[in-house]
Amino acid sequence: MNDPRAWPGSVRVFADYDRDFRLDADVVVVGSGPCGAVAAYELAAAGKSVVLCEEGPPFTPADYEIDGALSMSRTMREGGLRFTSGTVLPTMQAIALGGGSLVNSAMCNRTPDFRFQEWAEEAELSRTSRAELEPHYDAIAEFLGIAATPDEVQGRRNLLFRDGCKALGYSAESCPRNVVGCRGSGECFTGCRPRAKQSMDISYVPAAIRLGAQVLTSVRVERILASGRRATGVEGRVAAPFTGAPGPSFRVDAKAVVLAAGVVATPLLLQRSGDLANASGQVGEHLQFHPGTSVLGVFPDPVEPVFGATQGYQSLHFLREGFKLETLWAPPGVLAVRMPGLGHPLKQALLDMRFASVFDGIVSCRRSEGRVRERGRSLHPAMRWTFHPDDAAVLGRAIWHMAEIFFAAGARKILPGVAGVPDELHSLAEAEVLRTRRLRPSDIVVASTHVFGTTRMHGDARRGVVDEDLKAHDMDNLYVVDTGVFPRSPAVNPMFTGMALARRSALALAGRV
């Protein structure tokens, strides 16, 4: 068992598909992101035969591009250029074995109890609380080695956040992450070259293969097969890496179907499979994000931001006020996109980046919503979303607090990136404008990588798509386990809660097939 090539399961890659094929399984799982990978593993661990279908390819370090733009064009859907209409919100969804975990910052936060209580009230849930999910969080944490980011790999840019928070009396926590042996390269966004991040492709997916799961990469599921209230399998085509060019067709017949294609893709699959599981009319509705923005602070001495965990520190101090603050790093070319101006002043500002740290704030919106629909008959989404002025005002408060933390940590200037406010603010007094002005949605450049809501869990079958086991209300054996099931924002980064819910669901399903 020491040699993965002798494991009972298998993985197929693009070069393996030379003809149409058909498979049988107890359960077919669509999507190998954090939620689908956990579900596939738990089902395999329960002795079920599992086929895991993933549209993206597996990435090895040889396939990583350190350059931000080229990396995005390979790992993200629509080359990283996906955005909503309504309010223009750039958003990224990965297409890779491991889904978002390949490119994300590995922050693993547990949703606070107060938010679970709100979910329970609003979505009429009776078994979805922090206490109910704690054993699932614990099991995943143990499996992935989730732990606080050690100080020796924080780097100065993360520690400055801690110091600023401390000086102001705000809480600051070293981020818990699914990382073992971080070297502080700050490259989580383009793939972890030190192989420290326990992304699904190197953790849960191999573990599922070890237990017998068959993993099909570079296959695009195009339809869920169903007969009455029963899903009978899935079918689709092989999809060439990066171009998506269709190849041979395939079909997997299964006793149960688990959808984990992500918040954007899962509703499209349901819509294009005869509007499956949609008696409630809620599939694709309630598209929600954590819109976020970053502020850059420049310090008197070099910060050497090239070293440090990508997102090493966070503050949960303001969760009840509706926002969360974090440190942030990304490929410099991606970060520089939010620098103001052009010409020689811009070039000078770029040279300041060595002296800089970047913080970001994300809002758990109360009133901003949208929807996702098929664009034509394709699997491409048409997403519409509107940033509500009340939520934008909350983001405005987050920006002000980031300014405060920067100056408390000794920054000599900040670049707030807010329209109508000077490009650079040199003191807390100058930054006061951020506190006194109510920012409008169009004043702030926002982006988001946290998405939820399009297949929401609800106790009332008329108002939601899945029940608390994440089984579709309208179907006997169709499950949706990605973060689309969140009825509302989880208040913190979504991955860990998505995985915990997926694990609970997979254990319930394992007892039924």
Next chain:
Amino acid sequence: MLVGIALAVWALVRLALGYPRRDPALRQLSARDQAFVRAAADAVFPPGGALAISGAEAGTLAHVDRYVASLSPRSRVLIRLLFFLLEHATLFFPAPGWDGFRRFTSLTPAQRAAVLEGWGRSPLAVRRTVFQSLRAVLTMAYFANPTVLRAMGLAPLAIESPVVDADLLYPPIGQPRSAVRATPADRERCVPRTPLDPHGPLDPAYREPA
């Protein structure tokens, strides 16, 4: 009739004529796109100053072409529309001066900078978004140049990847599984796992040429 013909001739001249020949080494961008990206890159990152290398010198054009080639057909069209829009939007948002209505690539460097500044500082959010989109494409391309990242002290560090179980399962993308070279013994190979030194050696692709 005459007015119609005159308009057609004017449109032809404005839209299609007078661009330098297309660099055939670039796969995606037309002659017009290439001229626009070159001009815009130097407006955003002009030659000289603290970071001496200009947008054009940094190879921005080649990088943008490569980036556009890697996108889906729809994203490609969107990006090229963006270039087209800004090339001709001087009809509605002219550059300073009596000749400010000329297409972007025909303006002087100072006029081009003023035009882009106008988009970036516009009270209309949609104009600012257009500017940010263009600048995002150009900035990411500028930063792809190792000289730029080295000058900024932000070049990636050298990192050796250890071999993990997954490396025995997955070949490099596009290759058959027989292309997996790692063996179980490689997992024992000693690879540094200590925190990186920010002043340590750079990734080979970003090192100064000898």
